[in-house]
Amino acid sequence: MNDENKPIKIAFLTARYNPYDRRSWRSWSGTVYHTAQALKKHCGEPSYLSPVLPCRKEDLIAAIIRRSSQILLGEKYACSIFLANSYARAGAQWLAGQSFDVIVAPNGALDIAFLETNIPIVLVEDATFGLLFDYYPAFSGLLARSIYEMNTLQALALKKASAVIYPSAWAARSAIEDYGADPAKVHVVPFGANFDECPPQEVALARKPSDRCRLLFLAAGWARKGGDIAFETLLKLEELGIAAELIVCGCTPPKALVHERMRVIPFLDKNDQRQRRELEQLFMVSDFLLVPTRADAFGLVFCEANAFGLPVITTNTGGVPQVVRDGENGFLLPYDAGGAAYAEVIARLYRDEQRYVQLARTSRAAFESRLNWDAWGVAVKHILADLLDHESPRSQQIEVRPKKVEDTAVEEFIPTSIQPLIAAYLHALEPLRSHFYGIYIYGSIAFGAFEELESDIDILALTHGEWTTQELAQLNALHTQLIGAHQRGNRLDVLYIPLRNLGKCNRKIAPYPTIQNGNFSPAGYGDLNYITWWTVKNKSIRLLGPERSTLPFEVTWQDVLETMRNTLHGYWVSRARRPYLFRRDDWFEYAVATHCRMLTTIEEGEIITKSVALKRWRDRLPARWRPLIDEAWRIRYHLDSPSLYRWRPKRAIEILAFMKYVRERGDKALEDLLRGERSGVDPETLGSPSITLLRREM
Secondary structure (H helix, E strand, O other), rough: OOOOOOOOEEEEEOOOOOOOOOOOOOOOOOOHHHHHHHHHOOOOEEEEOOOOOHHHHHHHHHHHHHHHHHHHHOOOOOOOOOHHHHHHHHHHHHOOOOOOOOOEEEEHHHHHOOOOOOOOEEEOOOOOOOHHOOHHHHHHHEEEHHHHHHHHHHHHHHOOOOOOEOOHHHHHHHHHHHHOOOOOEEEEOOOOOEEEEEEEOOHHHHHOOOOEEEEEEOOOOOOOOOOOHHHHHHHHHHHHHOOOEEEEEOOOOOOOOOOOEEEEEOOOOOOOOHHHHHHHHHHHHHHHHEEEEOOOOHHHHHHHHEEEEOOEEEEOOHHHHOOOOOOOOOEEEOOOOHHHHHHHHHHHHHHHHHHHHHHHHHHHHHHHOOHHHHHHHHHHHHHHHHHHHOOOOOHHHHOOOOOOOOOOOOOOOOOHHHHHHHHHHHHHHHHHHHHHHEEEEEOOOOOOOOOOOOOOOEEEEEOOOOOOOOHHHHHHHHHHHHHHOOHHHEEEEEEEEEEHOOOOOHHHHHOOEEEEEEEEEEEEEOOOOHHHHHHHHOOOOEEEEHHHHOOOOOHHHHHHHHHHHHHHHHHHHHHHHHHHHHHHHHHHHHHHHHHHHHHHHHHHOOOOHHHHHHHHHOOOOOHHHHHHHHHHHHHHHOOOOOOOOHHHHHHHHHHHHHHHHHHHHHHHHHHHHHHHHHHHOOOOOOOHHHHHHHHHOO
16 A cells, blocks of 8 residues: 555454444444444445344354253353354355455454455454453353364464454463464554543543542443442442442342442443433543453453543453553552452542542543544554555665654654664665564653763664574674764664564573674674663654554563662672772763662653753752762763862762662662552552653643
């Protein structure tokens, strides 16, 4: 597709679902409808292969088999190869004689497993079958034969698809690790809130705790969604002296559970305008969406709550962490947490109006930035464009242009001064194009803090396959040429990471090609840790490949903090045993700036540049350390002023004391964080990056 704005001809394969239904199970809880609408808006008009297909006899036979298995054998039979074959025949019949660019199959493993076609297929699912076994009640107690058939169909579908899109890294990992799917074709794009009309932003901005703490339990099933825990939470809140109310919508509690302040609305139909408005009103008048779910592949209702600025209190399970991030749009509690733990979190938030208002605003920001169907449609548009361009001549050319990347916290761009170098680098890679899955700028450029004299140009390249000796020599040669032709060529630091090692750190992988400080190594190690991956996932600038947010890996803030701990107690403790190092200016400046940077990450939940860290902590730390920071600043910027230390051994002694101070202070902050985790979830938790970034914006 040479013209990105040219509509894509999409065959929307929905053999089992109604693409016009906004709500029911017949449309995958409305996801099929909203998937189609997002494709229509951003990609092209979908043509529907809908449930009018002549498969009714096969569907009936499959239903009889399922029912008979349950009655006669006491085990379930969830799906069948027989049924998948019938869907494939119907799909092939419908596609015959028509011309399409791509087939999109929502929840379509059964639909495409045996489908014979030359048209590229994009499979959109929320989980693999393997993840569902003994996780969802409907997939528990299955016949061994049924499990075999489901795994077979899943593997065939993943092999058949040209691209696979999941809403969570949890599901993407399963496709790659459990079924051997090629990581290059697996993408993570969160689903959105299932609304035709987005509620106005003013709803979230005006949100404050109400006079009665209203908990909305919106769920299609009482047991699977943790209804008993929600009810217990209501009782525990009363014990804490908080007047609370539980609104149950979408299901009915057991008859034994009765409470004067529990209101039950068995069902609201989104397809009916009046009932849809009633549901929206529930979102607006509630203070929290409380769903202590026992099993969830994603959680569309969490996106919907965030659209109204309604914070979510839920469980850390399945794909839920892809939607809800602690401190940004709600809180995740451990799976075994009971009503008392949920009540404690809710009580702290409810009693702190300022904290609650902030959480409401960041919840809305999460919806606007990543949990809406427009964001899904835009990301999928890029995936489809890359897929359809893969074999075209245009795909063999890599181009760079001044680009601005939108981010909720900062606007990022490639500085004009290094654009020629980046363009030359990408042009030089063209003969090796088949090796590259994605290329991303991270580091100071990604944070919008590039310093002409000091900053490196940090790039992480994700690669396919193995490098031959000749190709490695070619890679070395192109870097040598760049260093000779460009003033900043020796500041181009690149890590060439095999795609199979996506999200992994140095200690878990074999050496890989690197170029650092102008030196090429065919098998080395660079600065590859969870901080690197967090930056790539959240801040990097894409030069080639999928959007950063769709990369199929997950890195948590806890991973980042653990990296901080290991760095303080490993790398820097070992350097402290060699105090003579810090008589050198470069080691001294590096140690001071890095420790200020680590302190920022641990205590304030941010990853920032060294220069910003030096500025920030100069006036915040005890006065003893100010000369150290001023000396580091003098060295970093090559100032003409004399050293603040007449005797370098004295300076080395001070930096060792400073390193110990930061290590002990960091340990205390990390221990406070861990203590908060052990007690459940503390809304005052330090080190929540989302809170800090939004606080700075506001």
